Amino acid sequence: MAGKRRKKGRSHSTRPASPAIPKWVQYDPEEIEEIIVDLAKKGYPPSMIGIILRDQFGIPLVKPILGKTITEVLEEHGIKMVVPEDLFRLIQKAVNLRRHLEEHPKDTHAKKGLLDLEAKIRRIVKYYKREGKLPPDWEYDPQRAKLLVAGGLYIEAAK
Structure with a gap:
């Protein structure tokens, strides 16, 4: 058996096939950081920010574009989570x-x-x-x- 088979929980969103930056992303890294900070100030958690970036802004993954995660971006801008x-x-x-x-x-x-x-x-x-x-x-x-x-x-x- 090559891998562990799942019995439950098959439904999930599929991650992008390649970690390369897609051609359709129209935003600069600075603009993406600004959007992330604005959404966090509105009270959205990092997971919801990722979903909003994917669905409304067409940004599939933040890490290949910025080289850091959403939580790392927030910490750089002085917005810290109480607990993970x-x-x-x-x-x-x-x-x-x-x-x-x-x-x-x-x-x-x-x-x-x-x-x-x-x-x-x-x-x-x-x-x-x-x-x-x-x-x-x-x-x-x-x-x-x-x-x-x-x-x-x-x-x-x-x-």
Whole structure:
């Protein structure tokens, strides 16, 4: 067997065939960076910015054009994410599940789901600490998580 076969989750967008810059892209790298920063200031996360660039601006991938990712562009412009986006989405899910369990305390399936979700959060936090994307003293706390989700994804640093 050449590769691992999937059983579920076959639906996804297909990445461009070659990493070369397509001929139809009409924007300069500076203009693309400006668009990325504007969209981030409107509150869009990096994944949504990528989708908007693809669908509305005809830019399939940012990295071959700019030589850096969307999050790297944002960090250069002083817009920093509180936590990485995938971790933020999992924390958001956990906060919503806790809210559900306050209303429905006997929902045992949801309790098990919350345990699994928080275990996943802790594993990802351990990975991001190891990679240096989170400070070594960062801990997942459900009360702090609620504040984090209420505050949003970005911190804009003053230049």
